[in-house]
Amino acid sequence: GEINLTDLKMQIYEEIVYENSSTNMFTLSNATAEEAMDLLKDQNIVCVVTIPPTFSEAVESLINTTVRGTLTSAIGEGAIPPEIGAQLPDSGKVTAQVLIQGDQSYMTFGAVQSMVIGIMNAYVEGVKSEAIVDIAGDIPGIPTSSAMEYIEVETENIAGTGDSSIFDYFAPGIMVFGLLLGVIAVAESMAKMVEDHTLSRLKISMMNSFDLLFGSLLSWTLFAGFQVLILFAVAVALGFNWAGGSTSLILGLLVGCVVGIACISLGMLIAAFAKNTEQASSLGTLVSIPMSFVIGVFISFPPGLFTKVIAVLPWRQGLLSLHEVLTYGSTLEEVAPNITALVIETAILFAAGVIAFSRFRLKAE
Template sequence: MKIFDIVQLNFKQLIRDKKNLFFLLLFPAVFMLIFGIGFGDNVESDVDIAVINHDNASGVNLGNELVGVIKDFNSSENESLFTVHEVSSEDKAQKMLENGSVSTILIIPQGFTSDMGNNMSSLGEIVIKGNPIDADYGIGSSVISGIVSEFSKQIINKVAGQTIPEIELKYEDLNISSSSTFDLYAPGLIVFAILMTITVVASNVATEEESGMIKRLRLSKMKTRDYVLGNLISWSFVGVIQVIIMLLVAILVGFKWEGGIYTLFLACIVGIVTTFSSVAVALIIVALSKNAKQASSISPIIAVPLSFIAGAFIPLPDCVIATINNQQIQIYEILPWNQAITAIRQVLTYGQGLDAIVMNLIIILIMGIILLGISILLFNRKISREN
């Protein structure tokens, strides 16, 4: 019953406090509108491609030569058409394609150079991957096709007395539905709304503590974990509302929602478990603050930078801390909000199911439990000192 009372109290306070309602719902929605209008139909001036060069020949390396030709290729305005990202693994390139860092993947096979010397029936098979409805992929794959054709002719001319067919191109059209920059930004903005929960929860809890309400609740034999659980339940409902409202605003300005109600349900699940971490951070802020004013001032200083670090607004650079099973782990991937952005993008932007986000949910839950454990310990210690 005590937990239900906390849930009821939080909803009453939220409805009465127009300022907190603004920060939770309207403020993130305004961001969504701005990004939707600014990036909904955005087309980059150059084409970003990821190149995986498996050609390991020493001395003359045709794979390296081909990459150099692509880098130096100029558009009609005498500017480089391609921005080439040389990456070490296909998994990493696939991630870059999914998060919008690149539009095209080019894979040069192992033995690309040695095949010419061995007079094979083909100089090798180069793979081009991308989203068939992405305009940049259409431009990139078409231009690369011409570059590779001309490159193979030059090689043939250099090899006297040998007949080597042109390089074969294999196209793999990937089922990635996003066709605008905004489709990739929108999930990050949804998580930004959930991160703003930190500011409201910190303000509410600090005010309750300063007014003596928490002390009175503890006199009724309420434990700290009951208070935390009541906040988790109430703010998780708010997290679901945030996901739905932000999605509706995103659709209004051109977001292409994939997968229907099922993927919305999955996104709401992600929103709920991610809210746990936001509530935990808010409680930690209150536990470490001297008063309500300080907690209210510190919380946005924490929440806004976390939004950038988690990748809510811009693609994040490589910052590898470990490699597991040839999979590079970025330092920001330990943040539950970064995992939430990836998960929501998978379900709402790409229309994927539960199997695509299971690992993301596990990481979000693990980090949320760790943060909640820390918050309960610190918050309980502070309350005990004051008693």
């Protein structure tokens, strides 16, 4: 019967382990093209490897050509009698192109891409060697033609980012990093209101804590909105090419504003526990800078428990949303789960900030 060489090839990847270890090097998932792209955008997988339907036939062509070339290399193709030549396998003409797709901003992709290509090349060379040993192990004259004329491997950026640069992948993260720096300014400003006794004077007025905090939220949200516009303008000036047109731009700006509200809420929470302006500034720096690394602004983390844990942070959801909208050109429906999580997590953080600041800074003396 026929052997499905595609399944055999996948079995090889599944069984590969690290040296001196029983840990598998790859974890494979079968999915449709659309499902694979969604997994890739959410960084649940490192890369997408598409093996065409002609792969088994291409390997068969490779074997036949290798065997025929080996047997005829010693005396020449034209010197073989027709009756003998008819019994030799015909040189195949079927080829296959294996496609590897991934995100260039994902640090692991470069390493995995190289390993996948290396294993593919080793597999092809192994097929050639085994065919030669089985059919004509004692006959000299192994063909020198490249096996990759039958099995080719091509690497591509994910759909819609073929003309993208590395900066296009990092620009959304840089925007989130810029917004996170606003945590320091908010914490300092709120702490200064306490230090200058502004809140003490407000306590004897008709203004309640909600009026103060909601008013502060509005002003800082406007500031965050302008900050998003400035960050985006600078990114475009530096060569950022976003995908999806004006719709993606508007959606990206709205996501940026929600991320800004999350930063304001965090600054408010820090100010609630800071004793003075200097301490608020230090705590803001201590929290916001490491946070940018934790959520993956500068370093992409491989799928696993850690990525699931940091998914509860609104800045992580904001970063994923900006990546999908601006880098991949995703629609609102496609990015809705991330945006929903971002809004819910931001609302919880804002409520925590309001409660903490009201309790520790606005309670009656």
